[in-house]
Structures are given as C-alpha cells and as structure tokens.
Amino acid sequence: MGNYNTQYQSYYNNLARRQRGTNKFHSENYKHSSVSELYIKRLTRELIGVLTLFIIVLLLKVVITPKTQFAYNYSKEAINKQYNYSVLLEKARDIRFNDVKTITIKFLDKVKSTIPKENGINGNIDF
Numbered sequence: 001m002g003n004y005n006t007q008y009q010s011y012y013n014n015l016a017r018r019q020r021g022t023n024k025f026h027s028e029n030y031k032h033s034s035v036s037e038l039y040i041k042r043l044t045r046e047l048i049g050v051l052t053l054f055i056i057v058l059l060l061k062v063v064i065t066p067k068t069q070f071a072y073n074y075s076k077e078a079i080n081k082q083y084n085y086s087v088l089l090e091k092a093r094d095i096r097f098n099d100v101k102t103i104t105i106k107f108l109d110k111v112k113s114t115i116p117k118e119n120g121i122n123g124n125i126d127f
Contacts, residue, residue, distance in 0.1 A: 060072040 057072065057075055060068045060075070
C-alpha cells in the first residue's frame, strides 16, 4: 500500500505543476501579441527572403560559367516580364463550380473503384 501513496503523490504533483506552468497553445499566445508585432514579423521574413534572392542573383552574375549565365539571364527575364492578370481573372470568373464538383466526384469514384475492397479505406489490413 505504501507504494501507491508515492504514486498518487507524484501524480498530483505533476497535475499541480501543469496548472502552474504557462499555456503553450497558439491561440492563447496570439491574443497577447499585437497586430503591429505580427506585421513586423512578416516584414522581417519577407525582407530576409528578398535579401537571400538578391544575394543568389548577385552570385550568379559574379560567377561566370555557362550554367550561371543561363540562370542569371532566366531570372532577369522572369523579373522583367510583364504579366497580364486580366486574362486569369476572366478565366476565374468563367469557372462553373457545379462542373468542378461533378469532375471531382467522378475522379474520387474512379480512385475508390481502383482500391480493392479487402485493403480499402475501411477494410482491415493484416500484417
């Protein structure tokens, strides 16, 4: 019986420690941070990404080999290319969601039919 007392004591001590500790859930921490802190974090992430890409492009320009020249010219063309988003917006407006739904259902039915019943999603797999 004496062994149970120590186990109960350690169990309740662990519960008490958990209650005294900080809550590490994201939603709790998210409430305490302000909107400006979120924008600062996002801005620093984006600036680090831009700096990394800038360094890579400069290295491609400095190191002269046929492969680096091709990569530099390709990245230069990609940056200077003018994109026409109006065509994409028109295509997005023309999408019929009922057609997308029927195509998706047909595709899922086709995938389900290829899976054997004994090894299917709800089937039991024996090892």
